[in-house]
Every structure is written in structure tokens, then in C-alpha cells.
Amino acid sequence: MADAPFSLRRIAVSAFGPSLLFGIGEGAILPVVPITARELGASVPVAALVAMLIGLGALVSNIPASLVTLRWGERWAIVVAGVWCALGMALCALTSDLALFAVGCFMVGMSQATFNLARQSYLTEAVPIGFRARALSTLGGVMRIGMFIGPFAAAAAMHRFGLPAAYAVGVVALLAATAVAARLPDLVPESQRVAPGEAAAPRPTLRSTLRDHRRVFLTLGLGVMFISAVRAARQVVVPLWADQLALAPSVVSLIYGVSAGLDMLVFYPAGKVMDRRGRLWVVVPSMLIMGGGLLLMPLAHSAAGLLLVAAAIGFGNGIGSGVIMTLGADHSPRQGRAHFLGVWRLMSDIGSSCGPALLSFLTAALSLGAGIAATGLLALAAAAQLGYWIPRSRRRP
Template sequence: MPAPSSSAEFSLKRIAVPAFGPSLLFGVGEGAILPIIPLMARDLGASVPVAALVIALIGIGSLLNNIPASVITARWGERQAIVAAGLWSAIGMALCVLTSHLGLFATGCLMVGMSQAVYNLARQSYMTEAVPFLHRARALSTLGGVMRIGMFIGPFLGAAAVHWFGLSAAFGVGIAGVLAAAAVGARLPDLELPPIAPGQPPPAAATIASTLRHHKRVFLTLGVGVLLVSAVRASRQVVIPLWADHIGLAPAVASLLYGLAGGIDMLVFYPAGKVMDHKGRQWVAVPSMLIMGLAMLLMPLTTGFTTLLLASLAIGFGNGIGSGLIMTLGADHSPRHGRAHFLGVWRLMSDIGGSCGPALLSLLAASLSLGAGIAATGLIAFAAAGALAYWIPPHRKPP
């Protein structure tokens, strides 16, 4: 299916189910198992640090598989990559359920992370080609937002399954979710590469090396800004519960704060995408990081539920308006030929930032204080805002 020729002919509603349905279902599947993984690891004999490492294997698997995911998507196409990711994730989850060996359980978690990399890259590549530029930010913001909604719903479905059938039942919900995502993804029509202009030779086959060489300026400028954004976003998942515990709030209250911040996050993704399409990427990218940075700088000054709630809601709002931002910027700068390789490197940089952010927060909290670590994360957000303001093109035309 070629990309629509004009934005007047295009409607997000026409592709809503095949394009956004797999994201919702994949998010439900993963969200159902994430809270259960450390508990099952503990049941299999893991210590608390080892259980934390097991759940970290999902992120590690995603990070390590970004480049192979680009090769898979370039070779087999987006639709087949989405289907394969769902099947591979289901196999990994089934391994987790069927084994009583901690090493095999950890392998299953790693497989889930590997599938996440393939799925995320393939869906981004598909939407980049299928959606006209004037609708791109709305489409990718919705893609990110729908995934977050699925991740929000998943734990509730998993909790219900666990209540009635035991811990492993959450993986049944997860398997059903990712298999349903694969089934819906199989309905995606294949995309066609744009035709070569008459008289021009066909472009040379793209490789990771050629992609790095041809686009090194983007990776070393805007790519660094994206790395900083990912570091801040990943850290936000840690700072709210940690600071709530630090000031003596009960775990249930910490969960409530986190949930309310997530609720705000999910409400604003589409308006933010619309602003990016109509005004430009800077109008959302820079405020997103400034709001999160200011909230994190103020968080160490909070002393109770009300003040921490305000800071948490600000973090959720700042993160929510940035939904789809990294995907949109990657789509804007990706070449039509060799797009999968470009997005693979782009996602690798994003995942590196997502891994380094919490690690830096942990290091600063251990060596200085938790408040200092959170404040430093706020400063990183300001640095990200500066990098995005400088390197994002101010116009709305495709780069």
C-alpha cells in the first residue's frame, strides 16, 4: 500500500484498527506480566537483587536487539516483523510459565524484550511510511499513547487473573494479548517503496555502516538530545515512588501518586501531536522537558502528599505531551530507502539513554542523596530542552 498522496485523502480513522490495535494489545500483554515477573522469580528462588535483574532483562533484550530488529524489518517488511514479534513474545512468555528453572525463566524475559525491539521498530517504520507528514505527529503520538493505555490496562487484567487462577495466570493474559496483536497486525497491508525517478539509478542497499556514515550529523546532534530525553523519561518512573517512600508516605499512597501521574500522561497525547503537526515539533518538545525538569527540581522540596502530588502531576503532564516525540523526530529524519536501519540506530540511542538515566540517579543517590539525584535529573531535562530547541528544525516542512 503506497502512502496516501495527499493529507486531504487521509484519515487516521481508516487505519485505526490495523495500525493502533496491535499497540493496544501488545501493551496489554506486556503490562499484564511486568508486575508479576519479580514475584515469580522470587518463587523460583531468586534473591531480591536477582529478581530485579530478571525484570531488567526485558529492557536489556530490547536494547541489544535494536540493530538486529532493523535488519529483520528491512529484510521481511513491517507486517511480517510485527507478526513475528508477537509470536516470539508469546514463546518467551510460555517459556516463563512452563519452566521451573530460574535461568530459563530469565531467558523467557530476555525473549520478551527482544520482541519488544522488533515490534516497536516495525510499527514506527510502518506508520512513518503510511501516514502523510502533516498527520505524522498525531499518528505517532497516538501510537505511543495507545501503547501506554494498554500498559495501564494490562496490570489490572493480570491482577484479576492472578486472583482467580494464581501467579502464572498473568502470563496467560500476556500470551493472549501479544498473540492477538500478531493476529491484528497480520491484517496490515504491505507497504511499497517509493518509485525511483526516471533516469536515476537504483539506490545502493543500505547497511548499518552506511547509515551511520550518511547520518552521523543527525545522530551526534539531535540524537544526543533524544538520548537525554530518554534518560529523563526513564528516571521519572523511579523518582515518584522513591521520594514518596523517602518522606514517609505509605506504599499504597505512592502507588496512587504514580497512577494519577500516569492518568494525566494518557490524557494529553493526541492534543500534543496535533500541536506538533500544526505548529512544529519544538512547540511540544521543549515545553515537555522544561516542565519535567522544573517538577524534578522542585520535588526534593516537597514534604507531604499534596505537594508531591502537584510535582507528580506536572511530571505526568510533561511526559504525556511528549508522547510520540522521539518516534516523530526519528521519522522526520529517516530516509525512505534504508529507513529501518536508521530507526534501529535511533531506537538504540533512545534505549541507551533509558538505561543510563535510572543508573545515574542510583549512583547519585548512593554517593550524595536521593534529593540530589532527582535534582540532577531535572538539570538533565533542561539540557535536553536546550538541545531540542537548538537542533530541531523550526519549520514544519519535512527535513
């Protein structure tokens, strides 16, 4: 009997459910981390530093996350990450010591790296290549939906039970994500992933992965760093430019909400285009639209003008949902995939760290408008870099 055709709907709950719940858990605590740090006696700069520990934990844990995934497999790596994140959030909620609170934040970042790498590796192996971009775009989109829901769930809980309730929402969401992930079907161990007719190769190491794929890391990887830098910077440019225009906070929230809404609406059609026409048809337009919006933002002198450019930036970012994961999956080898994706995600996180830092430096040295325009030029550079190096075929090399 012929195999039934593949359908994303059949795996929707098991494959995307943990990501939605993980996003809700993270979204629930991120807005209150600086507030909690302040309540524990931190100054404003120290509170910002503590909040940054989540990103730092993810950055330094990408390579260890690849080792965890390689050792235990994708399913159990997701489960371990969920439990570890729940423990970190519980520590944040229960401690009255700022140092222990910082440790809990770092634990959340560590689990984020392991969870993200393992879920990407799992879908890369489990989904046929003809559905890969749709699956990974949906994965990125579902995570964003979770991050959007999380703050509202936390706000409702805090209204009734106080600040620690936000962390309780996070813990419940993470434990639910872990329970769903534990039901994922097991994959063939990486050491046994040999195509018919292939001879078993020596087990790849991190060093051999860097050596064998250095050309991909130095070409496409550079473009991925540019994308990540632009994405991280665009999260702060809208509020900063709105403040420059002296807009009311309610208007700023509305503009940011419209941009975020467009961001979440278009991930699946974009993945479908990538699967059917190729990665270039989405990656380059995404960066061109975002770059154009960022370059026009310093010319926006009213709420209506800022709304238009923010909407364009949100749309451009939305159609690019999952592109970094898809490009990484396309070029990752079946054996050594965890090592490859660990390096890939490390490069992406480095870009995310550098984007806001570059914006801050240029704003201090020149002006906010110059910093935003430079971020727009970086998006155009990403479009040029990836437009040149992405293979024209939708099939991976």
C-alpha cells in the same frame, strides 16, 4: 476521481490495535516477573537482574530488529515479534527452571525491540507527513494505555487462577495483536521506495547509514538520549521521594495514578500541535515542564506538594508522547529507514538504561534530592539541545 482525504480513524484498528494489545500483554507480566523469579529460588538482587533482562534484550536487539524489518518488511516483522513474545511469555509461565525463565524474559525484550521498530517504520511510511506526529503520538499513547490496562487484567486473572495466569493474559493479548497485525496492508518494499524523478541508489548498509547521518545522531540523537534518561528516571523518583516522606502506600499509589492518568490524556492534542505548529512547540515545553517538576520535587514536603509536582511531570511526559518516534521518522531516509531507526532506537534505549543508573549513583554519592535535581537539570539540557537542533519547519529536511 480524487483520493479521499486521509483519516487516522480509518486505520485506527489495524494500525493501533496491535500496539494496544502488545501493551496489555507486556503490562500484564512486568509486575510479576520479579515475583516469579523469587518463587523459582532467585535472591532479591538476582530477581532484579532477571527483570532487567527484558530491557537488555530490547537494547541489544535494536540493530538485529532493523535487519529483520528490512528482510521481511514491516508487517511480517510485527507478526514475527508478536509470535516470539508469546513464546517467551509461555516459556516463563511453564518452566520451573530459573535459567529458562531468564531466557523467556530475554525473548520478550527481543520481540519488544522488533515490534517497536517495525510499527514505527510502518506508520512513518503509511501516514502522510501532515498527520505523522498525530499518528506517532497516538501510537505512543495507545501503548501506554495498554500498559496501564495490563496489570489490572492480570490481577483479575491471578485472583482466580494464580500467578501463571498473568502470563496467560500476556500470551492471549500477544496472539490477538499478531492476528490484527497480520491484516495490515502490505507496504511497498524498501528497495522500491524511490520518489518520482529519483535514480535508484545503491542499497544502504548499516555502515553507510551511520556515515551519512552521523550529524543527526550526534546532535538530535544526543537530545533523544537525554529525553529517554529523564523518562526512565522519573518512573522511580515519585515512589522514592514518597518513601522519603514516609507516605502510606495507598497515598503513593494515588499520586502515581494521577500522574499516569495525566500522562495518558494529552497525547493526541500534543501530536496535533506538532503537526500544525512544528515539533519545537511540544518537545521543548515537555522537557521544561518535566525538568521544572523534578527540580521542585526535593522541595515537596507533603503529600499535596508531591501530588502537584508528580502531576506536572506526568503532564510534561504526556505531551511528549511520540516525540522520539516523530523525530526519528522526520530524519529517516526512505531507503535505509530500518537501519536508521534501529540506530535511533538503540540510542534511546541506551539513554533509558543510563537514567536510573545516574540517579542511583548520585543518590549513593550525595543524596536522593541531589539525584532528582540532577535529573531535572538533564531535562533542561535536553530542552536546550533539541531546541537548538530541531529544524524550525515542521517538514522534515
